[in-house]
Amino acid sequence: MDTIKITLPDGQVEQVRKRTTPLEVLKKLNTRLAEQAIVARANGELIDLNQPLERDTPLNFLTPDDPEGMFVFRHSSAHLLAAAVLELFPEVKLGVGPPTDQGFFYEFYREQPFTPEDLEKIERKMAELRDRDLPFERRMMPREECLRFYAEQQQDFKCEFIREKGVGNEVSVYVTGKFVDFCRGPHIPSAGRIKAFKLLSVAGAYWKGVEGNPQMQRIYGTSFPSQAELDDFLHRLEEARRRDHRKLGPELDLFSLQPEAGPGLIFWHPKGGLVRTLMEDWLRAEYRRRGYQLVFTPHVMRQELWKTSGHLNWYQENMFPGMEVEKAPYQLKPMNCPGHILIYRDRRRSYRELPLRLAELGTVYRYERSGVVHGLLRVRGFTVDDAHIFCTPDQVEGEIRGCVQFALDALKTFGFERFEVELSVRDPARPEHYAGKVEDWERAEGALLSTLNHMGLLFKRMQGEAVFYGPKIDVKLVDAIGRPWQLSTIQFDFNLPERFDLKYTAADGAFHRPVMVHRALWGSVERFFGVLIEHYAGAFPVWLAPVQVVVLPVSEKAADYGGQVADQLRADGFRVELDARNEKLQAKIRDAQLQKIPYMLICGQKEKEAGTVSVRSRSRGDLGPQPLAEFQRELARRVETRAVET
């Protein structure tokens, strides 16, 4: 009888019969893991637990705690969904059904849309199939037979998919009850493992994501190995909704959208405007400190300029339509670069002036298709914290380092700690895609790379993701709902200096082409503000809070004293409100809490006599009475240190 050698993760070697399955190995070893494991890795490949082992191999087991294990788990959940849908709606045509970061989906083509009631029915059917503990069976099938099988059932999308993905003469399918899916696998042994799942939504999606292809109905869901984990996930969703800046912004009177004015256009209310002013004040001070010069450029400029810059060619679909003024076409600006370039080119530049760092809080307008605008995060008019650095090739590396450091400081100052850094470089196989000389690209990519390495930053290298005009570093930030938002971007530009024929006089007396670096740290003030609202759930740290302190007189008898306290704080530069309404103290506290005001100062008879204030923090509650001067010192300290805690 043939035997093979299995090497377990702890180094132990087991002799087993050939064609023993990982599940059988597992059962001999450790019963607890036998229940948790959902897939095995043999010879570096993930395989089903009941896939026979043919040769000597290291073997380990994955549970849903491993990201790869969770992916398999969710992938199998998608199959369960499709199996249920096929039972209830045999006429549907199947698309694809992969796992996602948050769960899974499966795509179907069907004339009628799925209703919420349909989803409930599907969920019940899934539970039924799960309770029957349907096995996931892997079968190998000649490719042609598989194609015929699906063709008979008029599963056109599956056929298309097999023709594209099915390599070799044999393909694998997975059978779950009556449901047969062309699929590479691997899968969990049986549906009973999917203890907790929930269908979340149904949405349209183009087949293969290509606009113009038929619209599939995509059913989204999520699943977990236990109900507790599903509940936890649903709570997090709830929490994300609670922090949604689109809800909090208007509630806290920070900003609004006015349908009369048009979608994607932001109205900053006084409180939001104040926060923005504080943010910008910080930024402007940093610009001066770091050798940037602030400029302003016009919002409409001749179309000719946008032809020169190339935007009219490659960016037109994102630009508002042009307008005519005295027979000359004009264009609302979608970017700030050409304006800054005109300032650079206004006169001869010497190498002695470089690096020249021109910064602008530049408001731009971009045409975004109506379905994509989203609160503050995706809008049609926004302000970029933009700057363009013109420098000599030798200065590039230092400039890049300065930009990355500045970007991290700009995000950290506002309380963010989780970033994802991406380095986007060219695809060397497609040189025709990129403007500029190869040696420029090499130098630029080298500068970006060495900067990131120098700073000890973890980053993802994105080959082929560079823009045609230059490589770039992007910093992304993950928001409350786990969506990554691109904020900072630092880009080389080999294109515009060429197009505008930029030059400087070097030490040798000859003209040279400057290098141009384009960078934005927050990306847009609007987007950054939106992310900020969600990050703090509207409870801004005291240095940013539009109202830092509210004074609450206990009754009218203490109103005068409350007024004095408020005046005193206001005179010292704090942002204070006095709540002198004819309301009970409890009601005033409730309202102040809902407005997320960092500090409440309760002023009644006792405080008036003692010359104190009773301090209540929005996060720590009642802190008891203290002299006003003492509170003020503490408040000043927290503003100074930009403390997040109140």
Added chain:
RNA sequence: GCUGGCGUAGCUCAGCGGUAGAGCAUCUGAUUUGUAAUCAGAGGGUCGGGGGUUCGAAUCCCUUCGCCAGCUCCA
């Protein structure tokens, strides 16, 4: 832009062919209040806009605008 869902008072929502409702908010009055909602009264809506069906439309149909979830795209 595409697919689907949703637009009723400032907000949250009920009403779903037969005279537009509730709670909160607002205003007025009473109360003079001690750490998350005091009581009473009043005002407030061309039911997103336009068109149609009907004796009669918030309710049914068409159209348009906006919002939401995705797809695609992006700071």
